[in-house]
Amino acid sequence: MLSRPLLVALAAGFLSATGFAPLDWWPVTLACLAVLLHLAWHAPRLKSVLLRGWLFGLGHFTLGNNWIQHAFDYQDKMPPVLGYFAVVLVAIYLAIYPAIAMGLAWRFARIVKARWNEPDIAFVLAASAAWIGSEYLRATLFTGYPWNPMGVIWVPTPIAQLAAFLGTYALSGLTLFVAGALYLASQHQYRVPLATAALLLVAGVALNPGRPVEDPARPHVRVVQPNIGQDGVDAPDYPARVLAKLAEWSGQPGAVKRLVVWPEGMVNYFVEDGYPRQYYRDGDPRWVRGRIGGLLGPGDRAMIGGNALFFEGETLKGAGNSVWTVDPAGMLGERYDKGHLVPYGEYLPMRTILAPLGLARLVMGEIDFLPGPGPRTLEVQGFGKAGVAICYEIIFSGQIVDKAHRPDFLFNPSNDAWFGSWGPVQHLAQARLRAIEEGLPILRATPTGISAIIDAHGALIGIVPAGQEGAVEAPLPAPLPPTLFARAGNWLALLAALASVVLAIAFRRWAR
Incomplete structure (x- = not known):
């Protein structure tokens, strides 16, 4: 039976996930992280702190990734009940990363000792640095799964604008620092919490972009949402029905050219x-x-999503999850192939080994998707340069833009019909954070929602809500000059982690 600290860790982790969409209870997340730091500080042994951090992560990722279960409702080869086990199995693995972060912070506190046996700013800084490192590892190891980095909780607030200067992972480290300030306040240490609150207030006021302003002189973009999900995907009339619905909501050519x-x-x-x-x-x-x-006027263009096929001679080798541009004459322009594929969703790793074990049932098709070369900028005549991030590629901070050919906007076609009510809104929040990081507007089109036009500050210009068919049209938002993150990328996360460690050591030495 779990002891009281372990139960508290599990409960705090579970509640901490309410800070993400759709609830956006970010103060609860900060309070739960403060509880985690308290549990880590008071852990008697390394094994204890690792277990507490792991149980926090287990609760956190179980609730935060509950939408994964919904994908099994559309998998005829697997019973839907397995989706609940999948959520827990994923959480069991992901929980390793908070455990690592707390273990490193605990070890630092024991190696670089203070004169008194109470938490201090050095411990908080060490925890922030460790969290940055653990989140980056989660985003990169085993193809990476950076869903809901802690910094995403700030998206409803002006603090999210710091992502343009820090990037997502450093923003997550800042989140841990703010939670640490709350923890220090609970220990009757008020200088750090007061200074942190003042800095956040100043940053929130200074970085607030205000209400988005549309420029009517710019060409328009029209984002189409047919509200056709996975039901009936195998029906013979499905391709024609979907194409007809897309055409219905694509509108009519007008005086203003449209993408x-x-x-x-x-x-x-x-x-x-x-x-x-x-x-x-x-x-x-x-x-x-x-x-x-035929849906397009003379100056219009379309960007569409479908599948390419790859052959060696007459032998089919794989498929591409692809995007093309289309002109009014029906001619295809450049093609983008998704580079960051979903393991067990779009391809089966080690197919020759796993397929005989029956695990081919986890993937939808009989052949694997093949990855494209990575970020690429497409020229869209009359609208500038477009970067493309298909579906969950948009959650990979620092990996979605061809830096040698910076685009004017990003196109994020996705299919969130698989992911219940929590997945789509969390996906949208992460897309908004990418817009802030890169200083680029994002056009997000999904079959069942949420589709949106996002400006370069991450603000929503317009949306088509989940579960509705329709379209949203507005002037194409302008890009900002390259942000600090757009120039430096995730080196900023490394610098933030190193700076936190150096400051932590300096504060400890000063305390001595």
């Missing part, structure tokens, strides 16, 4: 020429492209 964007994978026909004849049984690609081009 019409569609969600991930919604064109269920092959649109490229040159494949073996048998792959075109659902429709001639010239007819499909002509149907799309």
